[in-house]
Amino acid sequence: MSIRERFPLQVAALALWALVPRTASAHSGPPFPIVSDRAAGPYLVSVWTDPDATEDGTAAGKFWILVRAPKGVDPSPVRVAFSARPLDRHPARTVEAASASTPSKPGEAFVTVVLDHEGPWEVHASVEGPLGRGDVTAPVDATFDMRPSPVATAVFLLPFLAIGGLWLTVMVRRRSRAAAMEQDATSGATANHDHHGIGVEPSSSAATRSSSTSRIAKS
Numbered sequence: 001m002s003i004r005e006r007f008p009l010q011v012a013a014l015a016l017w018a019l020v021p022r023t024a025s026a027h028s029g030p031p032f033p034i035v036s037d038r039a040a041g042p043y044l045v046s047v048w049t050d051p052d053a054t055e056d057g058t059a060a061g062k063f064w065i066l067v068r069a070p071k072g073v074d075p076s077p078v079r080v081a082f083s084a085r086p087l088d089r090h091p092a093r094t095v096e097a098a099s100a101s102t103p104s105k106p107g108e109a110f111v112t113v114v115l116d117h118e119g120p121w122e123v124h125a126s127v128e129g130p131l132g133r134g135d136v137t138a139p140v141d142a143t144f145d146m147r148p149s150p151v152a153t154a155v156f157l158l159p160f161l162a163i164g165g166l167w168l169t170v171m172v173r174r175r176s177r178a179a180a181m182e183q184d185a186t187s188g189a190t191a192n193h194d195h196h197g198i199g200v201e202p203s204s205s206a207a208t209r210s211s212s213t214s215r216i217a218k219s
Contacts, residue, residue, distance in 0.1 A: 030050070031048045031049055031050045031062065031064065032048065032049065032050075033046060033047065033048050033049075034047050034048070034049055034123075034138045034139070034140050035047035035136050035138045037068075038136050039134075040125075040127060040134025040135055040136045041127070041131075041132050041133050041134030041135070042069060042070075042131040042132045042134060043067050043068065043069055043075055043078075043127055043129070043131065043134040044067070044068050044069070044070065045065065045066070045067055045125065045127060045134060045136045046065075046066040047063060047064070047065055047066075047123070047125060047136065047138060048063070048064040048066070049061070049062060049063045049064070049123075049140055050062040051115060051121070051140050051141065051142045051143065052115070052142070052143070052144065052145040053115040053116065053117055053118045053142040053143060053144050053145075054114070054115065054116065054144075055116065055117070057114060057116070058114070059097070059112035059113055059114045060112070060114075060115070060145065061084065061112060061113040061114065061115040061142060062110070062111075062112055063082060063097070063110070063111050063112070063113065063123065063125075064108065064109075064110050065080050065082065065108065065109045065110075065111070065125050065127070066107065066108050067080075067107040067108070067109075067127050067129070068107055069131055073131065074106060074107070075106070075107045075129050075130070075131060076106030076107050076129065077106070077129065077130075078107060078109065078127055078128065078129035079109075079127070079128045079129070080109040080111065080125055080126065080127055080128075081096075081125070081126040081128075082096075082097040082109075082111045082113065082123065082124070082125050082126075083095060083096050083097065083113075083123070083124050084097070084113045084115065084121050084122065084123045084124070084140075085121065085122055085124075086117070086119060086120070086121050087119070087120040087121060087122055087139070088119045088120055089117075095113055095114055095115075097111040097112060097113040115142040117142070118141075118142055118143050118144055119141070119142060120139060120140075120141055120142075121139070121140050121141070121142050122137060122138070122139050122140075123137070123138055123139075123140055124136070124137045125137075
């Protein structure tokens with residue numbers, strides 16, 4: 001494969017590499033636990049999170065609260081009051097979140113919270129159910145989601161697509177020009193062959209006519 005043929009592949013590889021999120025600077029992976037089976041009153045509570053921070057007021061901080069009771073007692077139905085407050089802002093403003101229990105999964109709730117900046121936060125979950133009430137508190141670091149939005153992806157890829165389109169156009173024109181030149185060369189060779197076949201007289205015919213002319217002159 002020539003350098004010209006490898007060029008669009010290299011451009012595509014560069015674009016994909018640039019779009020890969022950098023996990024070292026922000027969390028862009030699956031949810032992870034910040035509380036695991038912690039005793040909270042009569043319950044054991046676990047909290048999983050995907051703590052994405054936003055600057056546009058979107059509630060992108062996701063939290064899953066899993067509640068179970070010891071000895072296999074069904075804790076449902078449960079209600080969860082959830083809140084978060086920044087630890088790096090004074091005075092700290094508490095952000096409340098509404099809970100949404102999942103009927104198909106008893107003892108679970110999913111909430112979203114507006115985490116309006118990166119940094120350390122503290123989350124608080126208060127669980128209420130038939131067995132009573134329990135509370136858990138845990139720290140979490142909010143980070144911006146480094147996965148590019150569809151608009152940002154399109155804007156970023158536009159120059160690479162333009163370069164790829166230009167390269168493709170140039171290659172198609174070059175191949176068309178080469179094919180036309182090859183066809184012209186073939187047509188020229190055929191024409192020259194036909195011309196020489198008509199204009200050159202075989203030597204045997206010329207000798208025969210010369211002999212006939214000599215006999216006529218002697219007569």
